[in-house]
Amino acid sequence: MARTDAALARLIDQVQTARAKRSEGAWLDIRGGGTKAFYGEAPRGGAREVLDVRPLAGISSYEPTELVVTARAGTPLAELEAALAGKGQCLAFEPPRFASSAAESGAAGGAGSGMGSGMGGGTVGGMVAAGLAGPARAAVGGVRDFVLGASLLNGRAEVLSFGGQVMKNVAGYDVSRVLAGSLGMLGVILEVSLKVLPVPPATATLRFEADEDDAIRRLNTWGGQPLPLNASAWWERTLVVRLSGAAAAVQAAARRLGGEVIEPGMAARFWDGLRDHRDEFFTSAAQAVQGAASLWRIGVPPTTPPLGLPGEQLIEWGGAQRWLCTGVPAAAVRDAAAAVGGHATLFRARDKGAGVFAPLAPALAKIHRDLKLAFDPERLFNPGRVHPEL
Numbered sequence: 001m002a003r004t005d006a007a008l009a010r011l012i013d014q015v016q017t018a019r020a021k022r023s024e025g026a027w028l029d030i031r032g033g034g035t036k037a038f039y040g041e042a043p044r045g046g047a048r049e050v051l052d053v054r055p056l057a058g059i060s061s062y063e064p065t066e067l068v069v070t071a072r073a074g075t076p077l078a079e080l081e082a083a084l085a086g087k088g089q090c091l092a093f094e095p096p097r098f099a100s101s102a103a104e105s106g107a108a109g110g111a112g113s114g115m116g117s118g119m120g121g122g123t124v125g126g127m128v129a130a131g132l133a134g135p136a137r138a139a140v141g142g143v144r145d146f147v148l149g150a151s152l153l154n155g156r157a158e159v160l161s162f163g164g165q166v167m168k169n170v171a172g173y174d175v176s177r178v179l180a181g182s183l184g185m186l187g188v189i190l191e192v193s194l195k196v197l198p199v200p201p202a203t204a205t206l207r208f209e210a211d212e213d214d215a216i217r218r219l220n221t222w223g224g225q226p227l228p229l230n231a232s233a234w235w236e237r238t239l240v241v242r243l244s245g246a247a248a249a250v251q252a253a254a255r256r257l258g259g260e261v262i263e264p265g266m267a268a269r270f271w272d273g274l275r276d277h278r279d280e281f282f283t284s285a286a287q288a289v290q291g292a293a294s295l296w297r298i299g300v301p302p303t304t305p306p307l308g309l310p311g312e313q314l315i316e317w318g319g320a321q322r323w324l325c326t327g328v329p330a331a332a333v334r335d336a337a338a339a340v341g342g343h344a345t346l347f348r349a350r351d352k353g354a355g356v357f358a359p360l361a362p363a364l365a366k367i368h369r370d371l372k373l374a375f376d377p378e379r380l381f382n383p384g385r386v387h388p389e390l
Contacts, residue, residue, distance in 0.1 A: 007055035007074075008159075011188060014051050015157040015380065021047075022378045030184040030382055032074060032123035035098040036130045038348055040183050040385050041356050053125050053188060059083055060191060068148065070193040073125025080124055084196055092197040093143055094134030095127045097276050125189040131181025134275035135231035135242070138302075138317035144180035146195045152179065153188040155376035163193065178371070184382040185390055186375040202247035203230070205267035206259035208239045212306045212315070215239040219318045220303050227253045233274055234315040235281050242271060274316075281314045285325040286348065288312075294349035296333050298322040300342030307336050323347075330354030357386060365389070 018026050028051040057074035064087040071080050077097060084090055128150070133142045149163030163176035179189055210218060215234040222229055222241075230244035241257070243250045254261065262270070273279035277286075285295045298307070302319035311326025324333065330346065331354070337344040343358040360368060365387075372379070372390050384390065 007057075008153075008190065011051065011053070011056065011153055011190075012157050012159070014049070015153060015155070015188075018049060018380050019155070019157065019378060022380065026380075027383050028380050030129075030188055032126035032129075033076065033121045035122040036126055036132075039130060039132075039356075041352060041388065042384070051188065053190075054123065056190060057123075062087075064089060067196050067198075068193060069196055070149075070191060071124045072191045073123060073128075073189045075124045077122040077124060077127055085199070088199050089196045090199050091146070091194070092136060092140040093146055094136050094275050095122075095143065096132050096134055097122055099276075099278075124192060128180050128189055128192050129182060129184050135233065135271055135316060136244075138232075138320055139230045139244075140197070142180070144177040147177050147180055147192060148195055149193040150176040150179055151190040151192075152186065152375070153190055155187060155378055155380045159190065160187075183385045185372060185386050187381055200230070200244040202245065202250040203264075203267075204243045204250050204254045205262040205264075205270070206241050206243070206254060206257055207262055208241075208259045209237060210234065210239040211237055212313075215315065216303070216305065216319045222257070223302065223318050227257070229253075229318070231271065232316065232318055235313070240270065242267070281312065281323070281325075284312065285323075288325050289348045289350060292327045293325050294327070294330070294351075295347045296324045296326065297345045297347040298324055298333070298337050298342060299345075300337060300340050304340045304342065307340070309333060309336055334358060355388075360387065 014028065018028050024047060026047045026049060029048045030051050030053065032053050054074040056072045057076070057079075058072050059075060059080065060070040060072060062069045062083060067089070069080065069084065077095065081091065128143060128147060131143045147163070149161070151159060151161045153159055176192075179186060179192075208215075208218070212234065218239065219232055219234075219241075228243050228245035228249045229241060231242040233240045240262070241259075243253050270279065277283075282295075285293070289295055293311070299321060300307075300319075302317070304319065307322065307324075309324055309326060309328055309332070311324050311328065313325075314323040315321070316323070326333070334344045337358075345358065346352055346354060346356045368387065368390055379390075
C-alpha cells in the first residue's frame with residue numbers, strides 16, 4: 001500500500017508541476033501499456049511530459065460471489081484476466097489486447113501517443129480510457145456497461161471518486177461511465193470497479209457460406225429469436241457465429257442453425273485473433289495502411305444493407321459494426337455511414353488529417369467542451385486526443 005501511495009503522490013506532484021508550467025505550453029501525456037498509441041488523434045500542444053500510470057498497479061479487491069473486481073489503473077490486463085480466470089470468471093466484453101512493440105506502433109501509422117507506445121502489455125486504465133470491446137459486444141454490452149465506479153485525478157490535482165462497487169450504488173454512476181472512451185481527455189484514471197461474469201459453461205462455433213446480403217439477413221433473423229448468440233463475423237463469403245450459454249441451449253441452437261461445427265481449439269484461436277486484431281483481415285489491413293488505404297470502423301443499425309463502398313470489409317456485432325479497409329476519401333465513407341444513420345471512425349491511417357472521429361453536432365460539442373472545462377480546465381491531459389478543440 002505504501003508503494004501505491006507513493007505512486008499516487010508522484011502523479012499528483014506531476015499534475016501540480018504541469019499546472020505551474022502551463023503558461024509555457026506544458027501538457028501531460030498519459031501512458032499505460034502503450035497498446036493503443038495508434039488510436040485517436042495525435043495530442044497537440046507544447047512541451048510534452050509523460051505521465052506513466054503503470055506504478056499504480058494491483059487488484060485492490062475482488063469479490064467473486066458479488067461478481068465485482070476493483071483494480072488500479074496500471075494493473076496489467078493480463079494479470080486481471082488471469083485472476084478472474086482462476087475463479088471461472090471473465091471480462092465479458094472481451095477488451096482487445098493489442099501488441100505494443102515498436103513494429104505495431106509503426107504499422108498503426110505512428111499517430112500520437114495518448115496512451116504511450118512500446119511500453120508492454122495493456123493496462124486496466126487504458127482499457128477503460130479507450131473504451132474498445134471485442135466480438136461479444138453486441139450480446140453483452142460495452143466497457144461502460146461494466147464500469148461500476150472509478151477514481152480520477154483531475155486537472156486541479158484533485159482525486160475524485162464516482163460510483164461504487166455494486167450496481168445499486170448509483171451516486172456518480174454516470175460520471176464513471178463517461179470515462180470509458182474518453183482517451184484521457186478528462187483526467188488520469190486511478191482505479192476502477194468492474195462487473196465481471198462467469199465464463200459460459202458451453203460454447204460452439206458454426207461456419208456458413210454466405211454473401212454479404214445473406215449474412216446480414218441471417219444475423220438479423222437469428223437476432224430476433226431466442227438463441228444464445230454471443231458473437232458473429234463475416235468476411236469473404238464466410239459467416240461465423242458463436243453460441244454461448246447453458247450446454248443444452250447451445251446444443252439445441254447448433255442443431256437448429258446447422259452449418260459446419262468448428263473444432264473448439266480452432267474456434268478459440270479465431271475469436272482471440274478477431275478480438276486482438278491478429279487475424280488475417282486485420283494483419284492485411286495493417287499492411288495496406290502503410291500505403292494509401294485506411295482502416296475504418298463504421299457503426300450502423302444492424303439491419304443496414306451493404307454500404308456499397310469499395311475495399312475489404314469485415315462485419316461484426318450482428319451487422320452493427322463494419323470494418324472497412326479502403327482508399328476511398330474520408331468524406332465518402334462518412335457520408336455513406338451518415339446516410340443510414342451511422343458514423344465512421346478512422347481507426348488506422350498514415351494520414352489522419354480528415355479527423356479520426358465523426359464531427360460533433362453543435363449541442364454535443366458543447367457538452368464535450370463543458371466536460372473538459374469541468375475536469376481539466378487548463379487542458380493538461382492529452383489535448384486534442386479526441387477532437388482538436390478539446
